[in-house]
Amino acid sequence: MDNYQYSIAELAQMMDVTTRTIRYYEELGLIAPERKGSVRLYNEGDRVRLKLILRGRRLGFSLQEIEEMLSLYDADPTEVKQLQEVIRRGDQKIKEIEDQIKDLQAVHGELIELRAKLNKTLQEKWKGESSK
Amino acid sequence: MDNYQYSIAELAQMMDVTTRTIRYYEELGLIAPERKGSVRLYNEGDRVRLKLILRGRRLGFSLQEIEEMLSLYDADPTEVKQLQEVIRRGDQKIKEIEDQIKDLQAVHGELIELRAKLNKTLQEKWKGESSK
DNA sequence: ATTTCCTTTTACGTTAACGTCAATTAGTTG
DNA sequence: CAACTAATTGACGTTAACGTAAAAGGAAAT
Numbered sequence: 001m002d003n004y005q006y007s008i009a010e011l012a013q014m015m016d017v018t019t020r021t022i023r024y025y026e027e028l029g030l031i032a033p034e035r036k037g038s039v040r041l042y043n044e045g046d047r048v049r050l051k052l053i054l055r056g057r058r059l060g061f062s063l064q065e066i067e068e069m070l071s072l073y074d075a076d077p078t079e080v081k082q083l084q085e086v087i088r089r090g091d092q093k094i095k096e097i098e099d100q101i102k103d104l105q106a107v108h109g110e111l112i113e114l115r116a117k118l119n120k121t122l123q124e125k126w127k128g129e130s131s132k
Numbered sequence: 133m134d135n136y137q138y139s140i141a142e143l144a145q146m147m148d149v150t151t152r153t154i155r156y157y158e159e160l161g162l163i164a165p166e167r168k169g170s171v172r173l174y175n176e177g178d179r180v181r182l183k184l185i186l187r188g189r190r191l192g193f194s195l196q197e198i199e200e201m202l203s204l205y206d207a208d209p210t211e212v213k214q215l216q217e218v219i220r221r222g223d224q225k226i227k228e229i230e231d232q233i234k235d236l237q238a239v240h241g242e243l244i245e246l247r248a249k250l251n252k253t254l255q256e257k258w259k260g261e262s263s264k
Numbered sequence: 265a266t267t268t269c270c271t272t273t274t275a276c277g278t279t280a281a282c283g284t285c286a287a288t289t290a291g292t293t294g
Numbered sequence: 295c296a297a298c299t300a301a302t303t304g305a306c307g308t309t310a311a312c313g314t315a316a317a318a319g320g321a322a323a324t
Contacts, residue, residue, distance in 0.1 A: 009270070019271090024312060038272060038319085059235055060192010063311070069239075072246060083254050090247050097240050101233060103191055107201075108229050114204060115222050122215050141300070151301090156282060169290080171301055195281070268323080278313070289302075294295105 005034075006042040015050055025053060030067055069093060137166075138174040147182055157185060162199055201225060 012019045025031050026040075030053055033040040042050075049070070056066040068089070075086040144151045157163050158172075162185055165172040174182075181202065188198040200221070207218040 020312065055235060059232060077253050080257055083250055087247060087250050090243055094240065094243050097236060100191060101236050103187055104229060104233050111222055111226050115219060118215055118219050121209050125212055
């Protein structure tokens with residue numbers, strides 16, 4: 001069965017966050033779980049959505065940026081004007097991410113280069129020591 | 133001449149940040165400009181360092197993480213033990229960045245896919261409209 | 265029925281990364 | 295020398311993203 005329900009505590013433990021964090025995301029409109037009375041019930045979709053949020057957070061996006069990205073998935077497919085707007089915003093975000101990947105690759109390259117230099121310094125120190 | 137000096141206001145304007153930001157980074161030990169009396173004087177090295185900080189910030193790193201990364205460049209090359217430690221921390225950071233690049237590429241791929249779907253929906257709407 | 269456990273809402277507290285403002289000082293221009 | 299102009303330190307304010315604690319409700323086990 002794919003329609004298993006999670007309590008907030010279960011979901012929190014699965015995703016390794018606190019319940020406060022999950023409720024806070026709901027407060028911001030990032031998640032909207034079902035309710036049975038007053039208690040929240042989360043399904044697979046909610047879990048996936050939370051996972052997307054957490055990945056975005058790890059990548060350094062603000063919760064507002066994350067909301068904007070998630071909203072791209074919630075567009076009304078019957079409204080042409082909306083579709084066009086969402087595609088435009090999506091393209092913008094895609095470009096930003098491409099830039100970010102390039103910057104990250106630059107940082108990566110620089111660290112690799114630094115590592116090589118440090119290693120060389122280290123090797124030369126060995127040669128100097130071994131001849132004493 | 134490569135040893136031109138900048139005032140804090142000049143540097144701030146060049147890098148498009150406020151002077152407060154620059155002073156705050158100094159407070160955290162991220163930059164250490166020369167002083168002529170009490171007034172700060174920045175050189176090319178300081179400018180490059182600030183640029184690195186700002187790139188790190190754009191990429192979502194905390195100022196503390198940025199400090200740790202910059203500190204990799206400040207290792208004492210005469211201390212073998214230190215060199216080894218710095219290389220170890222550097223390797224760790226390199227791995228993290230590789231993971232981050234992979235995650236970002238995943239996000240990129242998902243957005244591209246979404247874009248394709250939205251576009252298809254849009255095309256079909258056109259066909260539907262044009263036959264009316 | 266009472267205790268236990270999980271949940272809810274409300275509300276105040278905290279940290280990072282600055283913004284903003286005030287008071288003071290140092291250099292220079294009319 | 296008076297009046298700007300730009301710099302400095304100090305201090306309090308602000309926002310995002312939660313942490314933490316208190317009060318109250320419902321269901322289940324003893």
